[in-house]
Amino acid sequence: MTSRPFVFDTQVFGRRPGAEKSYDLDLEAPADLGLPVFGVPEGSPIGLELRLEAVMDGVLATGTASVHAVGECVRCLRDVEEDFDCDFQELYLYEDAGEDELALEDEYLDLEPVLRDAVVLALPHNPLCDPDCPGLCPDCGARLADDPDHTHGDAIDPRWSALTHLTERPEE
Numbered sequence: 001m002t003s004r005p006f007v008f009d010t011q012v013f014g015r016r017p018g019a020e021k022s023y024d025l026d027l028e029a030p031a032d033l034g035l036p037v038f039g040v041p042e043g044s045p046i047g048l049e050l051r052l053e054a055v056m057d058g059v060l061a062t063g064t065a066s067v068h069a070v071g072e073c074v075r076c077l078r079d080v081e082e083d084f085d086c087d088f089q090e091l092y093l094y095e096d097a098g099e100d101e102l103a104l105e106d107e108y109l110d111l112e113p114v115l116r117d118a119v120v121l122a123l124p125h126n127p128l129c130d131p132d133c134p135g136l137c138p139d140c141g142a143r144l145a146d147d148p149d150h151t152h153g154d155a156i157d158p159r160w161s162a163l164t165h166l167t168e169r170p171e172e
């Protein structure tokens with residue numbers, strides 16, 4: 001169990017309330033971290049600052065995971081990469097954890113579910129290369145940000161433009 005990088009042994013500081021231990025670790029991302037459209041590549045570096053503190057009922061885990069996410073702009077499909085700091089604070093009970101609560105397992109604390117939730121919360125669900133990304137030309141698929149004056153000239157009769165609009169390709 002100790003070979004899992006996001007599992008921590010709480011016996012090293014004990015159960016006396018106030019006892020604590022801090023960690024500053026460089027770890028590797030587990031598989032499937034983040035969102036399908038914007039995720040943290042497996043094996044990419046994660047900086048983890050973590051403080052584990054014994055309280056009355058359990059161990060409080062507080063910290064920040066710094067991750068590097070990659071994905072595609074939802075408007076123009078260009079690659080997007082960005083760093084995020086994902087904050088979390090979660091109580092792991094010594095015992096009697098309910099359905100939505102976490103508990104230690106034989107004095108070990110598995111941070112991975114908390115890390116996963118924190119990363120999903122921190123990442124934008126609709127990543128953009130730029131907040132003002134104009135997307136793609138509906139006629140030819142050109143990236144409009146590269147070519148702001150992009151035009152197909154007068155090829156489209158203005159009388160038909162409303163109709164053209166109706167036949168625009170649906171966004172993929």
Ligand SMILES: [Zn+2]
Nearest residue numbers: 073076129133
């Ligand atoms: Zn874009």
Ligand SMILES: [Zn+2]
Nearest residue numbers: 137139140142
């Ligand atoms: Zn075009």
